[in-house]
Structure formats: structure tokens, C-alpha cells
Amino acid sequence: xxxxxxxxxxxxxxxxxxxxxxxxxxxxxxxxxxxxxxxxxxxxxxxxxxxxxxxxxxxxxxxxxxxxxxxxxxxxxxxxxxxxxxxxxxxxxxxxxxxxxxxxxxxxxxxxxxxxxxxxxxxxxxxxxxxxxxxxxxxxxxxxxxxxxxxxxxxxxxxxxxxxxxxxxxxxxxxxxxxxxxxxxxxxxxxxxxxxxxxxxxxxxxxxxxxxxxxxxxxxxxxxxxxxxxxxxxxxxxxxxxxxxxxxxxxxxxxxxxxxxxxxxxxxxxxxxxxxxxxxxxxxxxxxxxxxxxxxxxxxxxxxxxxxxxxxxxxxxxxxxxxxxxxxxxxxxxxxxxxxxxxxxxxxxxxxxxxxxxxxxxxxxxxxxxxxxxxxxxxxxxxxxxxxxxxxxxxxxxxxxxxxxxxxxxxxxxxxxxxxxxxxxxxxxxxxxxxxxxxxxxxxxxxxxxxxxxxxxxxxxxxxxxxxxxxxxxxxxxxxxxxxxxxxxxxxx
Amino acid sequence: xxxxxxxxxxxxxxxxxxxxxxxxxxxxxxxxxxxxxxxxxxxxxxxxxxxxxxxxxxxxxxxxxxxxxxxxxxxxxxxxxxxxxxxxxxxxxxxxxxxxxxxxxxxxxxxxxxxxxxxxxxxxxxxxxxxxxxxxxxxxxxxxxxxxxxxxxxxxxxxxxxxxxxxxxxxxxxxxxxxxxxxxxxxxxxxxxxxxxxxxxxxxxxxxxxxxxxxxxxxxxxxxxxxxxxxxxxxxxxxxxxxxxxxxxxxxxxxxxxxxxxxxxxxxxxxxxxxxxxxxxxxxxxxxxxxxxxxxxxxxxxxxxxxxx
Numbered sequence: 001x002x003x004x005x006x007x008x009x010x011x012x013x014x015x016x017x018x019x020x021x022x023x024x025x026x027x028x029x030x031x032x033x034x035x036x037x038x039x040x041x042x043x044x045x046x047x048x049x050x051x052x053x054x055x056x057x058x059x060x061x062x063x064x065x066x067x068x069x070x071x072x073x074x075x076x077x078x079x080x081x082x083x084x085x086x087x088x089x090x091x092x093x094x095x096x097x098x099x100x101x102x103x104x105x106x107x108x109x110x111x112x113x114x115x116x117x118x119x120x121x122x123x124x125x126x127x128x129x130x131x132x133x134x135x136x137x138x139x140x141x142x143x144x145x146x147x148x149x150x151x152x153x154x155x156x157x158x159x160x161x162x163x164x165x166x167x168x169x170x171x172x173x174x175x176x177x178x179x180x181x182x183x184x185x186x187x188x189x190x191x192x193x194x195x196x197x198x199x200x201x202x203x204x205x206x207x208x209x210x211x212x213x214x215x216x217x218x219x220x221x222x223x224x225x226x227x228x229x230x231x232x233x234x235x236x237x238x239x240x241x242x243x244x245x246x247x248x249x250x251x252x253x254x255x256x257x258x259x260x261x262x263x264x265x266x267x268x269x270x271x272x273x274x275x276x277x278x279x280x281x282x283x284x285x286x287x288x289x290x291x292x293x294x295x296x297x298x299x300x301x302x303x304x305x306x307x308x309x310x311x312x313x314x315x316x317x318x319x320x321x322x323x324x325x326x327x328x329x330x331x332x333x334x335x336x337x338x339x340x341x342x343x344x345x346x347x348x349x350x351x352x353x354x355x356x357x358x359x360x361x362x363x364x365x366x367x368x369x370x371x372x373x374x375x376x377x378x379x380x381x382x383x384x385x386x387x388x389x390x391x392x393x394x395x396x397x398x399x400x401x402x403x404x405x406x407x408x409x410x411x412x413x414x415x416x417x418x419x420x421x422x423x424x425x426x427x428x429x430x431x432x433x434x435x436x437x438x439x440x441x442x443x444x445x446x447x448x449x450x451x452x453x454x455x456x457x458x459x460x461x462x463x464x465x466x467x468x469x470x471x472x473x474x475x476x477x478x479x480x481x482x483x484x485x486x487x488x489x490x491x492x493x
Numbered sequence: 494x495x496x497x498x499x500x501x502x503x504x505x506x507x508x509x510x511x512x513x514x515x516x517x518x519x520x521x522x523x524x525x526x527x528x529x530x531x532x533x534x535x536x537x538x539x540x541x542x543x544x545x546x547x548x549x550x551x552x553x554x555x556x557x558x559x560x561x562x563x564x565x566x567x568x569x570x571x572x573x574x575x576x577x578x579x580x581x582x583x584x585x586x587x588x589x590x591x592x593x594x595x596x597x598x599x600x601x602x603x604x605x606x607x608x609x610x611x612x613x614x615x616x617x618x619x620x621x622x623x624x625x626x627x628x629x630x631x632x633x634x635x636x637x638x639x640x641x642x643x644x645x646x647x648x649x650x651x652x653x654x655x656x657x658x659x660x661x662x663x664x665x666x667x668x669x670x671x672x673x674x675x676x677x678x679x680x681x682x683x684x685x686x687x688x689x690x691x692x693x694x695x696x697x698x699x700x701x702x703x704x705x706x707x708x709x710x711x712x713x714x715x716x717x718x719x720x721x722x723x724x725x726x727x728x729x730x731x732x733x734x735x736x737x738x739x740x741x742x743x744x745x746x747x748x749x750x751x752x753x754x755x756x757x758x759x760x761x762x763x764x765x766x767x768x769x770x771x772x773x774x775x776x777x778x779x780x781x782x783x784x785x786x787x788x789x790x791x792x793x794x795x796x797x798x799x800x801x802x
Binding site: 003004007008010011012014015017018019021022024025026028029032033034035053054056057059060061062063064066067068070071074096100102103105106109241 | 526530533534535536537538539540544545547548551552554555556733734737738740741748749751752753754755757758759760761763764765766767769770772773776777779780783784786787790791793794797798
């Protein structure tokens with residue numbers, strides 16, 4: 001009896017000792033970063049916890065079967081994707097990330113594949129869901145297992161800035177429209193919805209810190225605001241042992257996001273349509289100026305060219321948004337970088353217009369600027385519309401000095417011709433007719449007595465800032481098949 | 494309980510475990526997987542070597558699990574079920590000595606297997622996955638391992654012929670020596686530039702921690718063998734899976750399941766400039782000792798109450 005009691009006592013004491021040691025050892029593991037990643041999470045569903053536990057199990061208990069499974073899944077997923085079985089390929093790709101959860105480059109590769117390589121197989125309006133899948137994989141899963149990974153933060157920022165923010169994909173305008181829709185309240189303003197920010201893993205405190213740093217409220221309708229957030233987050237969280245080139249990539253994303261925000265950080269929605277034009281946001285001019293100065297301070301080889309380009313654009317944007325006098329003040333500051341030898345504002349702007357217009361004939365450039373003015377007028381951006389008209393007038397006035405550039409009729413007649421051209425289509429549609437009637441300037445121009453101007457304006461071509469999408473009758477603005485996030489499309493076979 | 498009786502039983506349990514065909518098969522399969530591992534650790538996007546070390550340790554852990562669960566269910570469970578334990582215990586041998594000897598014997602066999610695994614894993618990690626498809630491999634693990642095992646087989650053949658001892662356990666024992674010798678020879682002839690000290694200390698610590706996990710599993714297997722007989726094999730595998738999955742955050746009902754996550758440091762191979770401290774290995778050793786003591790004590794308690802045929 002005594003022997004049995006002794007045995008029980010020994011077993012109890014050993015168990016107590018084990019429990020004591022266990023807590024200590026887990027604490028050491030957390031300090032070393034050896035603890036399974038889900039321990040670092042706050043919240044998370046039971047399914048997510050189960051998924052994370054499976055990761056530990058697959059890592060420690062599969063032995064040599066794991067690399068064999070990884071090899072097979074990579075090859076099979078590539079084959080399925082080439083065969084057009086995108087959903088199956090995606091499922092296998094997710095399984096791969098579960099078998100290699102601690103490799104940030106694997107997450108980045110799989111997400112890049114989802115966001116970049118699969119969408120072109122779908123019609124433009126059905127591609128956004130794949131871009132979102134890539135983003136979600138990184139944001140909601142990859143960062144859970146690699147919370148400080150520079151590679152995952154970079155891929156997130158890059159996908160927002162490059163895939164959604166730029167037009168390398170013909171569906172870029174739809175991506176931007178979908179993202180803006182998600183973050184736009186009914187009145188066309190960005191919402192102050194904390195739940196939405198949390199759903200997109202945008203920490204409100206960090207957002208506030210960034211807004212203080214850049215001196216501007218981040219508008220998450222714009223993809224580059226997301227890019228800036230994730231790149232800055234990556235720079236802040238990446239540990240000291242991260243390779244320098246990865247940190248440089250993140251810094252490059254910050255610079256790229258600021259540059260794109262400066263050039264197109266202000267969305268304007270087409271009335272009654274789904275698309276948006278993204279106009280320059282001068283709130284980021286200061287941030288870009290600082291970044292370019294810092295770049296020059298580091299001795300980057302193309303710094304002078306970039307700074308000259310920045311100031312050329314800044315003068316143009318200030319002229320468009322604020323008028324001639326503020327633009328002259330900007331030009332005075334830009335002199336050190338543009339080295340114009342004291343050229344007049346008009347010359348600088350004319351040079352900018354020429355650069356933007358490329359090889360197009362002068363009348364076509366003027367036609368484009370006036371068309372932009374008309375479109376901005378109908379969406380209620382009267383001040384900016386005036387800026388475009390002033391720019392068109394500037395170009396018109398400068399034509400006398402160019403050989404063969406003379407245009408018949410006064411400038412007002414040209415503007416009236418531009419209005420009439422748009423009005424012809426808008427009057428035929430009830431929706432756009434009411435918009436037309438709401439604009440005082442356009443109504444006045446249309447009601448002007450007298451014959452139609454004799455000048456015939458050439459088609460405006462591509463407008464600055466892709467303003468043509470503001471036309472409610474633009475074919476891509478038809479709300480017939482707007483894509484809802486999460487909607488699945490049937491892949492072509 | 495007499496130490497000499499426990500020692501004798503341990504020796505016999507070690508011999509019995511290492512004579513099992515399954516024991517040799519597990520070692521052979523593990524060696525084969527290590528020999529091929531530089532070729533199968535692909536698709537890790539630059540982290541192939543980390544993946545190799547990670548799954549190499551995992552393979553050793555699973556192989557160790559198989560060794561101890563098969564060994565304990567055989568040398569403890571079968572003895573109790575078939576009544577051979579009763580014959581032994583009819584002599585002046587206490588049940589505690591019987592149990593402790595069996596556990597130590599199984600652990601010794603696992604240690605021998607683990608020493609082979611560790612050296613083979615070091616050889617594979619030394620070779621590493623090919624960086625380029627046309628790169629030349631220096632000292633391929635497969636060739637070195639094969640040469641060491643062939644040498645072990647020749648020596649064991651001569652030894653077993655002269656001493657009339659069984660050939661298979663002799664090859665396994667001799668392989669420990671020849672593999673270690675081969676690793677040392679290769680390290681001296683062609684030092685690994687990635688590890689000036691000659692080896693990856695994290696890999697050594699990881700292998701030691703995995704061995705400690707295997708000791709815990711051996712004691713769990715012995716406890717289950719007392720309770721379930723040869724069903725201990727399956728039971729130990731379930732405890733292994735539960736011990737890995739439950740981790741730190743676990744329901745109270747599973748509080749008695751050993752926390753095997755503490756012995757798993759696969760994360761360390763993917764981190765840069767991270768070193769597992771020896772103090773952690775020592776703490777894990779103390780935890781393994783406490784868990785093993787609790788299991789063996791519980792097994793002794795149940796063995797005391799058990800009617801033997």
C-alpha cells in the first residue's frame with residue numbers, strides 16, 4: 001500500500017514539475033520566436049486556430065512526406081493552371097502555403113500568381129476577385145504566420161500600387177472602381193467606418209500615425225493609400241536581420257505610392273457610372289518633395305531628372321487647381337530644379353502640354369483640354385474645369401507663334417464646339433440630360449444665340465488623367481455587370 | 494528493486510528491440526530519405542536548405558516514434574500479454590525493475606537509431622540542395638552513407654561469423670561508428686564553409702530535443718503497453734499527434750498529454766541569426782525527465798495492480 005502511495009506521490013510531483021517547466025519553456029519560445037505564430041494573434045476564429053494547429057502538425061509529423069507533397073503540389077498546381085483549372089490550382093496553391101507556412105517568398109509567389117497570372121484568362125469585369133484573392137491570402141493568412149515579413153508586406157504594397165493603381169492590366173480601371181466602391185460611402189466621400197478598416201486589417205492607430213507623418217488624410221478609396229500603409233508597416237515591423245535589398249524594395253514602394261498619390265490620389269466618380277478618374281492630389285506634393293530630396297541626398301543617379309519632372313508637374317497641377325498666381329509662386333521655387341533661365345509660366349505650361357500631347361496636332365490637344373473641361377463641369381468640378389479651360393486658352397494663345405498653327409474663330413467658339421459635341425449625345429439620354437441641365441455654365445453655353453461655330457474640333461483623343469471615364473455614357477460605365485467582391489466567375493475552358 | 498536486475502532487463506530489451514525487422518526497416522527507410530533529401534527539397538524559393546533541415550528533423554522524430562512505439566508494445570505489451578513477464582517476475586525481480594529496465598532498453602535502442610539519423614542528417618545538410626541544376630555535388634550524402642553502411646556490413650559480417658551473433662543488430666551498431674567516422678572524415682577533408690565549427694549547432698540541438706521527445710514517447714508507450722498491451726502502438730501515435738497539436742493553448746481535459754511542441758524547433762532554420770540556447774535544451778531535458786518519470790511511475794502503479802498470467 002505504502003509503495004503504491006509513494007508511486008502516486010512521485011507521479012504527482014513529476015507532473016507538477018512538468019507543468020511548472022512547461023510554462024517557463026513556452027515563455028522562452030515566445031521570446032525566441034519559436035512559438036507557433038497563432039499565439040501572437042489577437043482574436044481569430046476557431047477555424048483559423050485549427051488551420052494554424054494543422055500547420056504545426058504538418059511541419060513536425062509528416063517527415064519526408066512533406067517535401068514530396070510540396071513537390072507534387074507545385075507541379076500539379078502549375079499543370080492545372082496551364083490547363084485552365086484555376087479554382088483547383090488555387091486550392092492546391094493554398095495547400096502549398098500550408099505546407100510551407102514559414103516561407104514568405106512562397107506566400108508572395110502564390111499571391112502574385114493569383115493576382116497577376118490568372119486574371120488575364122477572365123473578362124475584364126471578372127478579374128478583380130482574383131486580385132482580391134491574392135491580397136487576402138497575403139493579408140489574412142501570410143501575415144498571420146510571418147507577421148514581420150518584409151517580403152509579404154512588399155508584395156501587398158506592390159499589388160495595390162502596381163496591379164490596381166496602374167494600367168498594366170486592361171482591367172485596371174475596374175479594379176480601381178471596385179476598390180473605391182468598397183471604401184466609399186453613399187455620398188461619394190470616404191467613410192469613417194472603423195469596422196471596414198479592421199476588415200481590411202488597417203489598424204486605426206497606425207493609419208492616424210501615417211496621416212500625421214504625411215500631413216494628409218489617407219483616402220482608402222485609392223489603391224496607393226493601401227500601398228503606402230503596407231509598405232510603411234513593413235518598414236516598421238521588419239526586424240534588423242532583414243536583408244538590405246528587401247528594405248530598399250519597401251522604401252521604393254513608399255516612394256512609388258507617394259508619387260502616384262501626388263499624380264492621381266483624388267478620385268472623382270462618373271455620375272451614374274462605375275468608373276472613376278483619379279486627379280492629382282496636391283496634399284502629397286510636400287511628401288514627394290521630401291522623398292525626392294532624400295533620394296538626392298543619398299546620391300541616387302536619376303535624382304535631378306526626377307526632381308525636374310516633379311516640379312514641372314507640380315507647376316502644372318497648381319495652375320489647374322489653384323490658378324496662375326500660385327503656379328507662378330511654385331515656378332519660382334522650381335527654378336533651381338528646372339533651370340529655365342527665368343522662363344515665363346506660360347512657356348513652362350506650354351512645354352508641359354506639348355510633352356503630355358506628344359506628337360498630336362495642336363488643335364487636337366486643345367480639343368482634349370476643352371473636352372476635359374466639359375466633363376469636369378458636368379461632374380460638378382467647376383473650379384478644375386476652369387483650370388483646364390485656362391490651359392486650353394494658353395495653348396490657343398501660343399499658336400500664333402507656331403508656323404501653320406493658326407485656328408479659325410475665337411477661343412469661346414472652340415469651347416462651344418466642345419460643349420455641343422458632348423451635348424449632342426447627352427441630350428438624347430434622360431439621365432445625362434438632367435445632369436446637363438444642372439450645370440449652369442453648360443446650359444448658358446448651349447443657350448447662346450447664334451449659329452453653331454464653324455470650327456470643327458478633331459476628336460479629343462486620350463485625355464489627361466483618363467478623364468474620359470467621367471462621361472456617363474462611356475461604354476465601360478454601363479452598370480450592367482458590376483462585379484461584386486467575392487463573386488465567382490466560370491473560367492473559360 | 495535491484496539496479497543489476499534492471500540493467501540486465503534493459504540490455505535484453507535493447508537487444509530485443511534492435512533485433513526486430515521493423516527496427517531495421519525504419520532505419521533503412523530514414524537513411525534512404527536522408528540520402529535523397531538534397532534532391533527532393535525543392536520549391537522552397539531559396540530556403541531549400543532550411544526546408545531540408547526542417548523535414549529532416551521531422552523525419553527523425555517520426556522514425557523515433559515508430560521505434561519506441563513498436564519497441565514498447567513489443568517488449569512490454571507482448572511480454573505482459575503472452576505471460577513471459579510472469580516467468581521473469583517469478584524470480585527475485587521487482588515489477589518496478591522490470592518496467593524500468595524495459596523502458597531504458599527501448600530508450601537505448603532509440604538513442605542508437607537517433608545517432609545514425611543525426612549523422613545521416615548532418616551529411617545531407619552538408620551536401621544541401623543543389624543551387625544550380627548543373628552544379629557539381631561534393632561528397633554526395635547518398636554515396637558517403639552507402640560507403641559507410643557497406644563498410645559496416647563487411648565488419649559486421651566478419652564479426653557475426655566469428656562470434657555467431659546475429660548479423661542485423663551488428664550492422665546497425667557498426668553503422669553508428671562508420672557513419673560518424675565518414676562524417677568526421679568528410680568534414681576534415683573538405684570543411685564546410687557555411688559552418689566554420691564543422692556543423693550547424695541548431696541542427697544538433699534540434700536533434701537532441703527530438704531525441705528527448707522520443708524518450709517521453711517511450712515512457713508513454715510503456716504506460717500504454719501496461720494498460721493496452723500491443724495496442725500501445727496506436728495509442729502512442731495518437732498521443733504524439735495530440736501532443737503536437739495541442740501546444741500551449743489547450744483544453745483542461747488534455748492537460749496530462751505531454752506538450753511535444755516544446756521539443757520542436759523547426760522554426761529556427763528559417764530565422765536568421767537565431768540560436769537555440771543550451772539552457773533551453775537543458776530545460777526541455779528537465780521537462781522530458783519529469784514527463785517520463787510521471788509516465789513510468791503511473792505505469793508502475795498500474796503494473797502493481799495488474800494480475801499477471
